[in-house]
Amino acid sequence: MKITISTCALNQWALDFTGNLKRTRESFRIAKEQGSTFRLGPELEITGYGCNDHFLEQDTITHSFEVLAELLQSPECQNILGDVGMPVIHGGVRYNCRVIFYNKEILLIRPKKFLANDGNYREMRWFTPWMKPNVVEEFKLPSVIRQIIGQETVPIGDGIISTANTSIGTELCEELFTPARRVDLIREATLKCGGVYLYANQQGCDGERVYYDGSALIILNGKILAQSSQFSLNDVEVISATIDLDEIKSFRGGIMSRGMQAAQSDPIPKIHTKIHLETKVGQFTDPISIKYLTPSQEIQYGPACWLWDYLRRSKQCGFFLPLSGGIDSCSTALIVYSMCEMVYKKAVVEKVLSDIRKVVGNEEFIPSSPQEICGLIFHTCYMGTENSGAETRKRSKDLALKIGSYHLDVNIDGIVKSFLFLFETVTQKKPVFKVYGGSATENLALQNIQARSRMVLAYLFAQLLLWTRGRNGSLLVLGSSNVDETYIFTDSSLRGYLTKYDCSSADLNPIGGISKVDLIEFIKHMQKQPGFALLSEFIEAPPTAELEPITADYVQTDEVDMGMTYSELSTFGLLRKINKLGPYSMFKRLLSDWGSFLSPVEVTRSNIKIAAKVKRFFFYYGINRHKTTVLPPSYHMSSYSPDDNRFDLRQFLYEGWSWQFNKIDKTLK
Incomplete structure (x- = not known):
């Protein structure tokens, strides 16, 4: 029996009920x-996921x-x-x-049973999971619905829809995707149990730090039939597949273990309908x-x-x-x-062309x-300042010329000297x-005044x-601090790598969740x-901050100042956040990871x-943690994002680590 089904990726926006309805x-x-005779949409598509x-x-x-x-009326x-x-x-x-x-009748309201509640997600702050498996109750519809369709109540709970030729169940995000990747899980689930799985997803940032990548999927008996684009500018993307329901029945009939489990499982409440979803035309979709x-x-x-997404929805005119x-x-x-x-x-797409015209202020x-x-x-x-090098100035100019940005080259020594002159006049002290x-x-x-002046x-x-160029509007300021710099900002002489309220303070930071190691690989790409x-x-x-004078004996570089490489810093961040290791546990873990191929003498030195x-x-994580409280909104990409407002819920004021460090010293001895 042939049936065509659809799922989609939508660029919904929190509280944009008008736009969300349109899409x-x-x-x-x-x-x-x-x-298609069946269409699946993303989670919380009517409100947008990020309403919080x-x-x-x-x-x-x-x-x-x-x-x-x-x-219902559309x-x-x-x-x-x-x-x-x-x-x-x-x-x-x-x-x-x-x-x-279906046709102005609500058949079922299915609540989510398992809520996402870690990392960027706080669903249990706003929602309660449905705690009654295989139970369906009666829900009284609000008047705005009753007046339109004349329906007073609808089943709500853990049930499925039974049509004339198939059954349809629904599950939400965390119910399937904990803890492995979605593609592998969906493919494995349908391969072991048979069936067709439609995965819908948002595509866009939804007003938050997280960007939903789209990539909707249709998978039949472990075979991928359709996949939408990942990371695109499409506001609406629909994928469809035509499948044979008899192929599912045959596949399931050959899995004896599944049949035994199904025969013993508790029955799931079914909402019976006379809907017939059969498709008469078209070819079956190939994998x-x-x-x-x-x-x-x-x-x-x-x-x-x-x-x-931010540019076109913020009504700003650039970066x-x-x-x-x-x-x-x-x-x-x-x-x-x-x-x-x-x-x-x-730009050949009407919506994208319309948006860029609004941004540049030219309807033609x-x-x-x-x-x-x-x-x-x-x-x-x-x-630049007197501490800046000719090489960095040239690299900036060459890159700007290549990508076509409107580029300026300025020297800020006069600004810095004005601040210092005022300070010296008031205090009679010259740093x-x-x-x-x-x-x-x-x-x-002296380093920080340069950074904060910028x-x-x-x-x-x-x-x-834009005013100097004869245009209206203003620009969004972009920051460019990577995720590693927000963990350890200074060396023993307190050199800054993320000075509070320097040019890392911005409206948005697209690389704030990306490690230095990954950024280098990106530039190579x-x-x-x-x-x-x-x-x-x-x-x-x-890498260098170029905030100190260069002398015959000294050239400032990031990794020397920090006392560790960016690769090591990335490792520390992963162990702290993902592996949830404190100082002592991290020390023991690294003894194994970094010391396994060394001689006894080298091991001692290495330890x-x-x-x-x-x-x-x-130490520096503790004394600089307060800086994370003022981080610009950053694109969330690394699993160890330091954003203490949404992702990394640790305190920003620490007394110290004396007990932990003493434990390390005793073990080392």
Whole structure:
């Protein structure tokens, strides 16, 4: 028996009920156009997933039912079985639900049974899991629904829909995907048990740090039949497949263990309908190969899509980036250029062209290249001082020229000297750098005034640059601090790698969840593109803040200042967050990981170094943790994101680690 089914990836936005309704309707229209009789949508598609504490407001529930009422009446939603996501209050309890309907009749409300409640997700703050397996109750529909369809009640609970020719169950996110990857789990589940699985997903940032990558899937008996794009500018993407229901029955009939388990399992409540989902025309869909992006491609496209969502929805007119000539700001600039490339290629789509015209303020604009888009919306600036090198200035200029950004090259020594002149006038004291005999306190202050002056100047340029070019509007300031720099910011003389309120303070930070190691691999990936050989200079240059004078005996570099490499720093971050290791456990783990191939003498020396580095990491992590409270919103990519507001819920004030460090010393001895 032939049936055509659809799932989708939608760029929904938190509380954008008007836009979410429009995109949901469009997905129904496309699904019907593709011959489908069943359409599945993403979790909480009516409200947007990222409403967070707005889910606690009654308005959110009320407007969700109002949107549902519109869908029930929409011509696009007739003669097709629909499954949409929205919050529902039942018995005074708020649930994350699926609502399944057909031709102005709601068939079932299915609450989520297992909630995502770690990392970026706090679903149990807003919702309660359905705690009654295989139980269906009666839900009284609100008046806005009753007045339209005349239906008073609907079943709510753990049930499935039984049509004339098949049964349809639904599950939400955490119920299937804990703890392995979604593709492998879905494929394995359908391979072992048979059946067809439709996976719907959001595509977009939804007003949050997380970007949902799309990549909706249809899998039949372990074979992938359809996959939507991953990281795209599509607001609505629908995929469909035509399958043979008899193929599922035959497949399941050959799995004896499944049959025995099914015969012993408790019956699931069924909502019986006379709906017939058979398709009369079309060919069966052949299996395809799954498409995966490499980590470097995910860095190239993910943050780019995230920036595009923010730019077009914030009503701003572009970005401003302090371009230092180092790896981090280079990566950020390349991500913006990648965004411009994606917009240029998608400008044939009416919605994308309309959005870019609004951003540039020209209703007749038709881009001729990614560089032309960059020149209009992306503004970069090298802010040099007497401590800056000619090499970094040249790298910044060359990169800006290649990607087409509107570039400025300024010297901020005058600003810095004005601050210091005022300080000296008031205090009668003149601070000097350490290399000239100054103290660590003086050295840090002289570095930080350079960094913080750049932040003030960045916001001045962001607000007025478009005005100088005869255009209206302002720019979003981009930060470029990688995830590793937010763990250990200073060395023993308190040199800053993330100075609080320096140019790391920004409106958005597209690389704030990405490690230095991954950024280097990303630049190597971008270097392979035609015309980007210049990126080798960024890779080969030693990372440096360029905040101290260069002398015959001293050149400032990041890894020397920090007392560890970025690779080691990335390892510490993973062990602390993902493995949940404190100082002592991390020390013991690294004794094994880093000392297994050394001679006894080398092991002794290595253990001393490991102990020192672990204590160094946690010492500076503790005294600098407060800086994470003011981090700009960052694209979430690493599993050890330091954002203490949403992801890493640890305190920001520490007394110290004396007990833990003493334990390390005793073990070392």
